[in-house]
Amino acid sequence: MTDITILVATMSGTAEMVADEIAGRLEDAGAQARILRMEKADIGTLKDAEGPLLICSSTYGTGDVPDNGAALYGALEAGRPDLSGVRYGVVALGDSVYPQTFCFGGRKFDALLSSLGARRIGERFEHDSRSGVYPEDAAADWAEQWFASLDD
Numbered sequence: 001m002t003d004i005t006i007l008v009a010t011m012s013g014t015a016e017m018v019a020d021e022i023a024g025r026l027e028d029a030g031a032q033a034r035i036l037r038m039e040k041a042d043i044g045t046l047k048d049a050e051g052p053l054l055i056c057s058s059t060y061g062t063g064d065v066p067d068n069g070a071a072l073y074g075a076l077e078a079g080r081p082d083l084s085g086v087r088y089g090v091v092a093l094g095d096s097v098y099p100q101t102f103c104f105g106g107r108k109f110d111a112l113l114s115s116l117g118a119r120r121i122g123e124r125f126e127h128d129s130r131s132g133v134y135p136e137d138a139a140a141d142w143a144e145q146w147f148a149s150l151d152d
């Protein structure tokens, strides 16, 4: 069974709700999904994860990662661990009212993990809170496809 760790960075809870829905969908598809808020994660969490990681992050401030993800982001940036054994996917939440920094929380994690040697599986999923699409439904649909593509 594939173990998937969903790492959540959120300010007002949307990303956590999205992670809950994704976890349910992944479990239905036969995965073991664990949700971890980023303040409870460290470099070891990423390096030692049994299976792929799923970054689920919103965006705040001027294109910043949410506060609860800042310590992990900073530790990765400063420590520059070798993550070449890590596979990951990205769910990025944002709002197109901020076109200059749209979905930068998820995009920043994506760029950082990739620069540390981790391999992204599939395209990044980006949700615009202005779109009228429910983020949890769209992200769960995406995650089901993402999970299926892990075997490719």
Ligand SMILES: Cc1cc2nc3c(=O)[nH]c(=O)nc-3n(C[C@H](O)[C@H](O)[C@H](O)COP(=O)(O)O)c2cc1C
Pocket: 009, 010, 011, 012, 013, 014, 015, 016, 058, 059, 060, 061, 062, 063, 064, 066, 093, 094, 095, 096, 098, 101, 102, 103, 104, 129
């Ligand atoms: C103060 C504030 C700043 C924001 N800044 C950005 C931003 O720079 N870029 C972006 O794409 N979205 C931005 N957003 C939108 C949120 O990322 C988006 O609404 C997201 O769905 C919130 O998810 P959360 O509840 O998990 O934090 C901002 C929202 C707020 C309230």
